[in-house]
Amino acid sequence: MTEGRTYESAVGRVEDIIRRLDSGDAGLRETLDLVREGRELVEYCATELDAVSQGLEELRLDELVARLETGNGGR
Amino acid sequence: MMDTAAAGHTAVPDSRLPGPYPVGSYAGQLKRRLQEFTRVQLEGEVFGCRLSRVRVYFELRDARGALPCSMWRDDFDRLGVTLSDGMRIVVGGGCDYYPGSSTSSPTFSFSVSELRVAGEGDLLVAVERLRRKLHAEGLFEPQKSLPRPRLPKTIGVVTGEQGKARDDVLAGLRRRGWAGRLIWAFVPVQDRHAAPRIAAALRELAATPEVEVVIVARGGGSLADLYAFCDEALCRTVALLRVPVISSVGHHTDRTLIDDVAAVCCSTPTHAAEAAVPIDCVAARVALHGSAVRLHDHSRRAILHRARALAQLSRAPAQHVARHRARLHQLLRELRATGRRRTAGGRSWADGQAAALERAATRGATRGPGHAKRGRDLERLRMALAAHDPARTMARGYALVQDRSGAPLGSVTAARAARDLTVRFHDGALMARVTAEPEAQDGSG
Numbered sequence: 415m416t417e418g419r420t421y422e423s424a425v426g427r428v429e430d431i432i433r434r435l436d437s438g439d440a441g442l443r444e445t446l447d448l449v450r451e452g453r454e455l456v457e458y459c460a461t462e463l464d465a466v467s468q469g470l471e472e473l474r475l476d477e478l479v480a481r482l483e484t485g486n487g488g489r
Numbered sequence: 490m491m492d493t494a495a496a497g498h499t500a501v502p503d504s505r506l507p508g509p510y511p512v513g514s515y516a517g518q519l520k521r522r523l524q525e526f527t528r529v530q531l532e533g534e535v536f537g538c539r540l541s542r543v544r545v546y547f548e549l550r551d552a553r554g555a556l557p558c559s560m561w562r563d564d565f566d567r568l569g570v571t572l573s574d575g576m577r578i579v580v581g582g583g584c585d586y587y588p589g590s591s592t593s594s595p596t597f598s599f600s601v602s603e604l605r606v607a608g609e610g611d612l613l614v615a616v617e618r619l620r621r622k623l624h625a626e627g628l629f630e631p632q633k634s635l636p637r638p639r640l641p642k643t644i645g646v647v648t649g650e651q652g653k654a655r656d657d658v659l660a661g662l663r664r665r666g667w668a669g670r671l672i673w674a675f676v677p678v679q680d681r682h683a684a685p686r687i688a689a690a691l692r693e694l695a696a697t698p699e700v701e702v703v704i705v706a707r708g709g710g711s712l713a714d715l716y717a718f719c720d721e722a723l724c725r726t727v728a729l730l731r732v733p734v735i736s737s738v739g740h741h742t743d744r745t746l747i748d749d750v751a752a753v754c755c756s757t758p759t760h761a762a763e764a765a766v767p768i769d770c771v772a773a774r775v776a777l778h779g780s781a782v783r784l785h786d787h788s789r790r791a792i793l794h795r796a797r798a799l800a801q802l803s804r805a806p807a808q809h810v811a812r813h814r815a816r817l818h819q820l821l822r823e824l825r826a827t828g829r830r831r832t833a834g835g836r837s838w839a840d841g842q843a844a845a846l847e848r849a850a851t852r853g854a855t856r857g858p859g860h861a862k863r864g865r866d867l868e869r870l871r872m873a874l875a876a877h878d879p880a881r882t883m884a885r886g887y888a889l890v891q892d893r894s895g896a897p898l899g900s901v902t903a904a905r906a907a908r909d910l911t912v913r914f915h916d917g918a919l920m921a922r923v924t925a926e927p928e929a930q931d932g933s934g
Contacts (some may be wrong), residue, residue: 445791448786465642468668470671
């Protein structure tokens with residue numbers, strides 16, 4: 415279930431779930447199952463948003479490359 | 490002709506050369522000689538263009554040699570061109586020598602009076618030819634079919650270290666509320682030889698697995714400046730890159746080839762940043778909270794609904810008993826109705842039924858505590874029956890009229906037909922015979 419899950423697919427699935435619940439066609443069992451799935455997806459999306467809210471991290475490619483090269487050379 | 494040497498100046502000992510002459514007059518001669526050189530057009534590549542208030546200086550170079558050039562600032566401004574390193578130009582002019590003085594340095598330069606940026610027209614033609622070639626090979630498509638993450642965590646940016654593009658990208662990302670990881674790849678973006686450096690940077694970014702999208706940004710410039718971004722090898726690199734490239738290279742009027750092969754092309758670096766992060770992270774968080782609230786409401790409502798349904802089921806036993814009670818009342822009504830219709834001897838049918846019920850009640854009572862309730866119910870029924878016993882009615886002063894066989898008579902017609910009646914009072918009975926009727930009140934006979 416988590417394979418291939420992306421932020422956009424999770425958001426889309428939450429919207430589908432809410433649409434289904436709003437329709438009033440879901441029975442009690444289905445409602446509770448959908449709510450549980452929806453909550454998990456909301457958690458996941460919140461985590462994804464958190465990952466890009468900690469504060470901008472700026473790196474330089476030339477430094478990254480140099481670090482890799484010295485790492486390799488040091489062996 | 491040189492001035493004759495002033496007598497008495499010291500020559501270099503043992504020198505065979507004429508002079509010494511004053512340097513200024515030599516310099517003046519040199520200037521005149523150089524200025525006699527034929528004025529020509531020259532072509533080469535620009536290097537090191539420098540603008541002062543009055544003059545413009547640059548070098549014109551090719552593989553075999555170079556010349557320092559200069560031109561009047563006014564003339565240069567009138568041309569309306571920007572000269573950048575590596576540009577091919579054609580200049581027209583002639584040699585000149587500024588002789589200097591005791592307080593200023595001399596300079597040799599090729600004095601330029603006319604200038605043309607070579608092959609800008611050729612450039613456009615070459616770019617167009619290359620564009621058609623790449624398009625025919627289908628290289629405009631692959632980048633555009635790459636999936637673009639709506640919320641990338643790591644973005645690569647290829648741009649010049651100086652310049653506005655860098656700040657514009659940051660501003661665009663800030664507008665989206667995005668604060669993830671940014672990998673800067675600073676490259677020369679202004680000269681013709683930038684293409685291989687830009688391609689190398691793109692390959693290195695693509696080789697970094699976390700990178701999800703790359704922005705190539707540069708402020709505007711003339712097409713000659715942007716020629717690097719029309720480089721064939723660079724464009725092929727972009728077309729086949731693992732990650733989507735968002736290009737904001739030229740002005741919207743100058744479309745470079747990198748704009749055609751990239752996944753998306755934008756008019757400014759700010760727009761490129763917004764294309765790299767298509768969602769507004771702050772708004773997304775608010776919407777997510779709203780979804781969480783709605784999910785919670787649905788689950789709460791569903792549970793309440795279930796609880797209500799269960800409560801309804803739990804009321805059922807009481808309703809069951811109530812139904813049975815109603816049935817017993819119904820039976821009682823039926824019994825009373827039957828009791829009014831039949832009497833036999835001194836004993837009403839109802840009495841017989843009451844006796845039967847009593848027996849049943851007693852039977853029930855001796856069976857044990859489980860049947861005690863049933864016995865009480867039957868006792869209640871018996872008492873109810875007794876209350877409606879005809880004997881009670883007679884005790885109140887009414888008489889029961891029967892025919893000789895004991896069947897009750899309830900009408901004048903029936904009594905007239907029977908003729909011989911038994912009239913039963915609470916304290917006994919009499920025989921009677923119908924003789925005449927009292928005068929009819931309404932005149933009927």
